[in-house]
Amino acid sequence: MLNLFINSVFIENMVFAYFFGMCSYIAVSKSVKTALGLGAAVTFVQVMTVPLNYLLNQYVLSPNALGEGVDLSFLSFILFIAVIAAFVQLVEMIVEKFSPSLYNQLGIFLPLIAVNCAIMGGSLFMQQMVGTEINSVGDSIVYGLGSGIGWWLAIVMMAAIREKIEYSHVPAALKGPGIAFIITGLMGIAFMIFSGIQL
Amino acid sequence: MSIMKLSKNFTNPLAANNPVIVQILGICSALAVTVKLEPAFVMGISVTFVCAFANLIMSLLRTGVPSRIRIIVQLVVIATLVIVVDQFLRAFMYDVSKQLSVYVGLIITNCIVMGRVEAFALGNKPWDAFVDGIANGFGYAFILVLVAFFRELFGSGTLFGFDVLACFGYVNNSLMLFPPMALIIVGVIIWVHRSINKDLQEK
Numbered sequence: 001m002l003n004l005f006i007n008s009v010f011i012e013n014m015v016f017a018y019f020f021g022m023c024s025y026i027a028v029s030k031s032v033k034t035a036l037g038l039g040a041a042v043t044f045v046q047v048m049t050v051p052l053n054y055l056l057n058q059y060v061l062s063p064n065a066l067g068e069g070v071d072l073s074f075l076s077f078i079l080f081i082a083v084i085a086a087f088v089q090l091v092e093m094i095v096e097k098f099s100p101s102l103y104n105q106l107g108i109f110l111p112l113i114a115v116n117c118a119i120m121g122g123s124l125f126m127q128q129m130v131g132t133e134i135n136s137v138g139d140s141i142v143y144g145l146g147s148g149i150g151w152w153l154a155i156v157m158m159a160a161i162r163e164k165i166e167y168s169h170v171p172a173a174l175k176g177p178g179i180a181f182i183i184t185g186l187m188g189i190a191f192m193i194f195s196g197i198q199l
Numbered sequence: 200m201s202i203m204k205l206s207k208n209f210t211n212p213l214a215a216n217n218p219v220i221v222q223i224l225g226i227c228s229a230l231a232v233t234v235k236l237e238p239a240f241v242m243g244i245s246v247t248f249v250c251a252f253a254n255l256i257m258s259l260l261r262t263g264v265p266s267r268i269r270i271i272v273q274l275v276v277i278a279t280l281v282i283v284v285d286q287f288l289r290a291f292m293y294d295v296s297k298q299l300s301v302y303v304g305l306i307i308t309n310c311i312v313m314g315r316v317e318a319f320a321l322g323n324k325p326w327d328a329f330v331d332g333i334a335n336g337f338g339y340a341f342i343l344v345l346v347a348f349f350r351e352l353f354g355s356g357t358l359f360g361f362d363v364l365a366c367f368g369y370v371n372n373s374l375m376l377f378p379p380m381a382l383i384i385v386g387v388i389i390w391v392h393r394s395i396n397k398d399l400q401e402k
Contacts, residue, residue, distance in 0.1 A: 017378055022226035023310045074286060077304045078278040085274055114270070117227040117308040124301035173393035174386075176401040177223050181386030188379030 001142050004133055008146030011195055014118050015154035016188035018125075021118030025155050026180050035159035039152030043145070045091065045113050046122050049084050050144030051137050053123040056083065057130065080123045088114040122147045158184065209330060212338035218311045219342040220389050221399060225311040228302045229343055230381040236359050238298045239347035241288070243340025245303065247333055249280045250312050254320040254332035261321050273316050274307070281306045311339055346384050350375050 014020040021042070028038050056079060063071040092110045096103045113119060125147075126140055134140050161183055170179050218224045225246070232242045256276050257264075264272050285303045288296040296303070306312065315335050320328040351357055354375030356364035374380055393399050 019227045019230040115308045117305050120308045124304045172400045174390045178389040181382045185379040185382035
């Protein structure tokens, strides 16, 4: 389990190894404060939806789960996205009701999360890893947590670098997204040193 | 709508208002499938198909769907189209489908598809929305193929699997095959694009 956690945070980092959630990663990484908020929201939703989709996959979708000869795995895209969208909606409603101050801080990020590929990608990778790395609900929670924290780490580091780069002389045509891509690429090369670590 | 306006709508997303390098949408899959030209090409066609038909269907439904539940309706329509694409690829192009792995499923959360439905299809007639979907899909496919061209040429020395550089004694640069190089190539494409289109530069 520790191996799975380290693996999902550093080695198979959502951003640097698979480019998941790049759209909001580039768009929202302009200040550390908002990056922290979005990262926390993504990690929370990831920890909840990966186990939910794991249970759905094990007891409904996988071959012979509902009955001999019933294979519903072709429905997994539509059911996973439905679980994610419904969960995000539910969280939004609960947070709005019980903690208006938290809602004001996170409110703008929550609807964005439903279409963040990191969330959908986490569930789809979990489905592929069933039977090898992920064998129980506990494993799926650890994977959800690890991949969420990996994304969080990446966006906060990126935001910190972008705050500093405001004061540098970047060529005019490279300002904004251009330099953000190149920095992410260099960070990805740095993250490659983690590959091959086994615990 | 006149032919002039239609053709402008069609060419605009290809360069001046490209969804990938100007609006920075749909990056995730744009980078991950670009190690070789073939999967990049198939992915571009798949996204074009989903984008065009999602735009068409949502444009036909635009007066019937209450705006409160439109996101869920959009997700259902897009997810259904993606399932069609996924089953088609598994049936007829199994090798490519294996290489694309989870990224076919991620077309659902591709911001280009959702973005065009939200920004264009809900306010325009079906035929215009369909053309807009195809044009944005092509704009996306163009960048994918461009990135894959450089990565396959310098990473494996081949194009579409045929040896191109090997006969010149080129030693493959395997760094090009690693994920970070895709980001750097896109960064450089944005750099070149904005050097030409100066009005896009940030102050």
